[in-house]
Amino acid sequence: MKVAIIMNGLAGSGKDYLGARFAEREHGLHMEFKQHLRLDTARHYDVDIGEFLYRAKDADLKDSVWDLTGETPRNMLIHVSQNVVRPRFGLDYYGGLAARDMMRIEKSLFVVTDGGFLSELEPVSKAVDLVIVVRLTSDTYRYVYDSRGLLDLDGYPYSNTHLVQWHNDKTSGSAESFCRRLKNLVIDLAGIG
Numbered sequence: 001m002k003v004a005i006i007m008n009g010l011a012g013s014g015k016d017y018l019g020a021r022f023a024e025r026e027h028g029l030h031m032e033f034k035q036h037l038r039l040d041t042a043r044h045y046d047v048d049i050g051e052f053l054y055r056a057k058d059a060d061l062k063d064s065v066w067d068l069t070g071e072t073p074r075n076m077l078i079h080v081s082q083n084v085v086r087p088r089f090g091l092d093y094y095g096g097l098a099a100r101d102m103m104r105i106e107k108s109l110f111v112v113t114d115g116g117f118l119s120e121l122e123p124v125s126k127a128v129d130l131v132i133v134v135r136l137t138s139d140t141y142r143y144v145y146d147s148r149g150l151l152d153l154d155g156y157p158y159s160n161t162h163l164v165q166w167h168n169d170k171t172s173g174s175a176e177s178f179c180r181r182l183k184n185l186v187i188d189l190a191g192i193g
Contacts, residue, residue: 002108002128003186006115008151009136014168018136019113021175022182028109031101033094033120034077041080045069052076095120099127116149118156125158130190133161134182138168162189 007015023030042052055061056073063072085093102110115133125131133151153163
């Protein structure tokens with residue numbers, strides 16, 4: 001059985017940290033929809049891929065103007081996604097690439113830490129047996145402009161896809177506690193307990 005956990009939440013909600021910890025603890029593969037977008041963006045702007053990846057992943061640098069381009073890496077990513085790739089290849093393009101990778105890779109657990117578009121979720125719902133969208137909220141999030149949002153599955157047509165709300169107030173338990181509770185949820189929803 002292939003299971004995809006899609007972490008969804010605002011910046012600072014803990015989705016990257018908690019998702020990476022769960023993937024590591026359960027021997028899954030930590031993924032991001034934007035892993036291919038980062039490469040496409042570096043190519044589009046004709047900048048060094050290594051330097052761009054460093055700037056795009058760094059919490060401070062991704063929102064700082066890069067002298068070389070006159071834009072922030074975050075805005076560069078948004079521009080390429082919304083104005084270059086999506087109009088040409090469709091709204092589900094990066095979700096389709098992630099779904100393709102999930103079908104090809106010999107793993108049973110995938111943890112995607114940047115879910116925020118239903119159009120990217122749909123190919124994943126078609127490719128795996130069970131999808132759990134973990135919508136994280138936090139009292140400590142920091143608002144920055146992001147084209148992604150909190151996912152709402154009302155009317156979503158795939159019955160293998162479930163939404164759970166999780167409030168990460170940093171006092172509700174450790175990352176280990178989160179991982180144990182999420183593993184129990186996966187076991188319950190997969191019917192393998």
